[in-house]
Amino acid sequence: MNSNEEKWTGSPESVPYNPGRGAFAALMAFSAVGLILAGFLFWVIPTIGLSNIHPMLPYVTGGILAAGSLVLAGGAILITIAAIKGKFLFYSPWFRGLLVKVFLPLMIMAGGILRIPRIKIEQAFIDLNNQxxxxxxxxxxxxxxxxxxxxxxxxxxxxxxxxxxxxxxVGCGKCEIGELVSLSDEFGITLYISTGGTVARRKVYEERPDAVIAVACERDLTSGVQDAYPLPVLAIVNKRPRGYCMETGVAIEEVRQAIVELMPAVGA
Ligand code: SF4
Structure with missing residues (x-):
């Protein structure tokens, strides 16, 4: 049993937060190969027609597609290594766009075909997004x-x-909202309790923050990160001792760490 499972206090029907790195890496490789293959077919099939327009056109198109494939493959390899090792050997801000906009939808599709539980992909995605x-x-x-x-x-x-x-x-202590209000006061950060994803998106639109710390289940966090992109979102998976959507919880220390991570150091 790993440390994540030892800490888990969730109900039997909810899944412990335990980013499945192996499955994620396999899906990433599957998606990257699929994408490159699709690029190759996209080039090969109309090649005959392109050569009728100009003999060099198939080579120019092929060169552009090969360069795009190399960039995608390079990004996929670096993200996969990060998923396995838990850290990036090299990081560029466009990796997040590549992950959020290109590979996540492909991996969810591939996961459906390979019958890999969606929650495992979402957990690994949240972990990588936060990194x-x-x-x-x-x-x-x-x-x-x-x-x-x-x-x-x-x-x-x-x-x-x-x-x-x-x-x-009134901070009675029966749930964590009282402690969250105290955190919000301590750091001077707006805290909002949302009744759903649409309301949360509207709040982001109205407040126009530069970054968000969001707590929710894996599915809501994943779609929220996708919708909010390129806005940086530190995503924290909730605790579900009574299952989904009922008296969920959050580790206050994780929220505090996320705040500290995003704010300038004291005295800086
Ligand atoms: S929201 Fe939670 S902490 Fe606040 S008064 Fe109600 S039960 Fe108590």
């Missing part, structure tokens, strides 16, 4: 950060409405 956001090394003013929490984090029997105004929470 990439940290590697950007950008620091943000607290007023340009936004902490987004799902409504299901609230104690089920709490009668206080916190989705309009989180300050209504």
């Amino acid at each position: 990439m956001v940290k590697l950007m090394g950008r620091k943000f003013k607290p007023e340009k950060l936004l902490i987004l929490m799902p409504h299901c984090i609230q104690f089920d029997n709490c009668k206080i409405k916190v989705t309009r105004n989180v300050r209504n929470c």
